[in-house]
Amino acid sequence: MLLRSHGRWAFNATVEIRGHMRGCFSSGLITESSAKRLKTTMATENPNPFRHEFEKYCEHLNQLNEKRERLVKASRDVTQNSKKVIFQVHRIGNDDKETVLKQAEKDLNGVRKQHLSRVANELQGNVNDAWKLRRAFSPGIQEYVEAATVLEFCKSGKLLTVADLNNEISKLGDSSTSQFKINILDYLLGIGDLTGELMRLAISQVAAGEVETAKRICNFVRDLYKELSLVAPIMDDNNDMNKKMEIMLQSLVKIENDGHGCLNQVIHQLYNVFLQLAMLFVLEVQRTYLKLRVNSIHTK
Structure with a gap:
């Protein structure tokens, strides 16, 4: 009861002080700059214990959103260049098969080193972000899987496994940290x-x-x-x-x-x-x- 009564007294006192300040501000006794300085002084004297934690959460969310945007751009580049590999494979009927497949394999290596490596570097060492941000880069990964598997089928008539794909991706990142893998x-x-x-x-x-x-x-x-x-x-x-x-x-x-x-x-x-x-x-x-x-x- 004592704590409750003290809490009521503190609340009523705060309300009275704020009301008094409004009256002084409206009457011109306190200027706007003085009110800002007074507000800053009260904030420094009575810091909010949750402010620092929420600032850290805000910074984390901003970094996560920036990473999502970078992954979306990288995924878009992976998609566009993987489609070029697929178009190259479809030229088998018009040109020499060996020449077409060699060029397609060269283009696929370029997609892996130039564009897919950006996705791997963003998600390397953080498995949680790979699942949180999966929707941001999933379309590009699917298109890359499609290009790699259709090329392998035309070469050997076999289906490329997820282990084979991850084996190639593992060469892109640092082996000392947890590496990005196609799920x-x-x-x-x-x-x-x-x-x-x-x-x-x-x-x-x-x-x-x-x-x-x-x-x-x-x-x-x-x-x-x-x-x-x-x-x-x-x-x-x-x-x-x-x-x-x-x-x-x-x-x-x-x-x-x-x-x-x-x-x-x-x-x-x-x-x-x-x-x-x-x-x-x-x-x-x-x-x-x-x-x-x-x-x-x-x-x-």
Whole structure:
């Protein structure tokens, strides 16, 4: 009760002092500069114990926001240059395959050293920030995974694993601190985008007459969709993955339809060739028969 009464007295005294100061300020007894000096003096005499802590929180949030902006810019550069690598890979049908793949690999190394290294340096040594700011750099990581995996498929026909990708990224940072790694969520989302590029590659191969290559791509995408169908339902934050699974199924259907259409076209062409050969054979038989008839008439 005593403490409560003292607290009420202090509060009432503070209210009275402030009211008195307002009256003095309105009457002109205290100038504005004097009021500011008095306020500063009271603040220094009675410092707020929470002010210093909130200033540290404010500084931390400002630094976090600046880091987010730098990650967004770096992720945008990774996305743009990774797309250039994918466009380079799609030139396989027009130019020499070895030359195209070597240039694409060179461009991918440039993306890793010039742009992806900026993301790695920002997040190196702080695992918590990598998850806090994941949305800031996730689009660029997904595009990089897509470019690296489509290049590896064109080279070896195999799927590049997340361990292989992180092994290359580990060469960018300082080994004495905890290094940035591509997390499994961004890797799977990038693999979801991979099937769209493989669908375009398969269609271009069909148009070039490489039916076996298109068939191999179709089998690869089918197996990939079958395996990811087991993983997607149990993923954390799987809304994005569910959308990519729908697009993956559409890509698979397009590859199959285009492959079957090409096969039907080949069969139709073979059928036409067979009919022409059959007609030529019939005409040759008729011509031979007529010659024999004419020769038999002349001999009689």
